[in-house]
Amino acid sequence: MSWMHIFFALVLLPAIGVGMIRILRGPTAADRMMTAQLFGTCGVAILLLLSAGMGNPVLLDIALVFSLLAALATMTFIRRTWRGSGKKKHEYPLQ
Amino acid sequence: MNILYNSGTVLIILGLPFFLSGTVGLIRFPDIYTRLHALTKADNVGLGCIVCGLALQSGSWAVTAKLLLIWLLVLIASSASCHLIARSAMHKNIQPWTRS
Amino acid sequence: MSYSILTCFDILLILTLLWLGWRLLSTEDIFKAVVLFISFGLLMALAWVRMRAPDVALAEAALGAGLTGPLFLAALRRMKRIHKGERRLDSDENRGEDHEADPEQTQAA
Numbered sequence: 001m002s003w004m005h006i007f008f009a010l011v012l013l014p015a016i017g018v019g020m021i022r023i024l025r026g027p028t029a030a031d032r033m034m035t036a037q038l039f040g041t042c043g044v045a046i047l048l049l050l051s052a053g054m055g056n057p058v059l060l061d062i063a064l065v066f067s068l069l070a071a072l073a074t075m076t077f078i079r080r081t082w083r084g085s086g087k088k089k090h091e092y093p094l095q
Numbered sequence: 096m097n098i099l100y101n102s103g104t105v106l107i108i109l110g111l112p113f114f115l116s117g118t119v120g121l122i123r124f125p126d127i128y129t130r131l132h133a134l135t136k137a138d139n140v141g142l143g144c145i146v147c148g149l150a151l152q153s154g155s156w157a158v159t160a161k162l163l164l165i166w167l168l169v170l171i172a173s174s175a176s177c178h179l180i181a182r183s184a185m186h187k188n189i190q191p192w193t194r195s
Numbered sequence: 196m197s198y199s200i201l202t203c204f205d206i207l208l209i210l211t212l213l214w215l216g217w218r219l220l221s222t223e224d225i226f227k228a229v230v231l232f233i234s235f236g237l238l239m240a241l242a243w244v245r246m247r248a249p250d251v252a253l254a255e256a257a258l259g260a261g262l263t264g265p266l267f268l269a270a271l272r273r274m275k276r277i278h279k280g281e282r283r284l285d286s287d288e289n290r291g292e293d294h295e296a297d298p299e300q301t302q303a304a
Contacts, residue, residue, distance in 0.1 A: 002197070003196045003197040003200050004104065005107075006197060006200045006201055006204060007200050008107055008108075008111060008145075009204060010200060010203055010204045010207065011111055011115075012111065012114055013204065013207050013208065013211070014207070015114050015115055015117075015118040016118075016211065016238070017207070017211045017214075018118055018122060019118050019121055019122070020211075020214075020215065020218075020234070021122055022121050022122060022130075023227065023230055023231060023234065024218065024222075024227070028127060028184075028189070029226055030127055030180050030183075030184060031127060031130065032226065032227060032230040033180070033230060034121070034127075034130060034131060034134055034180065035121065035230070035234070036230050036233045036234055036237075036264075037134065037135075037173065037176060038117065038118065038121060038134055038138065039233075039234045039237045039238070040169075040172075040237060040260070041138040041139070041142060041169060041173065042114060042118075042138070043237045043238075043240070043241060044142065044165065044169055045110075045114065045141070045142050045145050046241060047241070047244065048145060048146065048149055048162070048165070049107075049145065049149075050241075050244060050245075052149055052152065052153075053197075056249065057158065058249045059244060059249060059252075060158065060161050060162070060165070061249075061253065062240065062244065062249060062252050062253050062256055063165050064161065064164065064165055064168070065253060065256045065257050065260075065261075066237075066240075066256050066260065067165050067168040067169040067172060068168055068172075068261075069256070069257065069260045069261035070168075070169065070172040070173070070176075070260065071171075071172035071173075071175055071176050072260065072261050072264070072265055073233055073260060073261075073264040073265055073268065074176035074179065074180070075175075075176060075179060076264070076265035076268045076269060077268050078176075078179045078180065078183055080265075080268055080269045080271075080272045081226070081268045081269075081271055081272050082183060082187075083183060083186075
């Protein structure tokens, strides 16, 4: 166990906690989804630091899954939720 | 070995302010485009610094390759979703913020 | 030294999780609740890691970020359509029935 890496992870955790304000306050839906993306990136960084700090290389695999699936929620949001319901304003394909 | 470890520590410390500034930008910036700018760029640079620092400290090629793969995946995911969000915001006629 | 910092990390993580869960349950906007749920899943994976259960954390990351979040978002779109009017719902249901009827016919044949 190295306390230094765990301390760095502890520094990164408030970055997640403060970002939650934007979920609660965000004017558009995309702002809220962007915050989820911030959580993904910060979560990967915290997992990498914890993996070095706790001496457990298995956590790298969890970070790999996190980064692999990070874009999935955002893309579903853009394609399914945020686009207007059925009205097509532009001709060139959005997806 | 010790030089590698210490330079890795310096790189990790260098990466932390990028994350914090990304969060501050997400809270403070006035517009969806500026928020996207702060979020994706600053966070990915911070993650890159941390990944490079940890790779210097790890001392094994397999762990280094896995770390770089994680960073590459995060880069692809975040740039793709940033582009998607910005383009559909333009389609929804959300005007960029101007100082006025 | 290391253990006291770990304890600080755990306490901060637990407080964040509790606040997140409370906001998630008390909010009235459904979309906000869905985004809060996705964030809750990510933080819960970190909590599983701290409880020394990396396998559960792996499952939580894959299910919470990859499966449940997109499913909720797709369901939200479907709910908005249903709220919008009966005609839309009818056409959707017809299309769904046609879609489901196809494999049965091919199986019967």
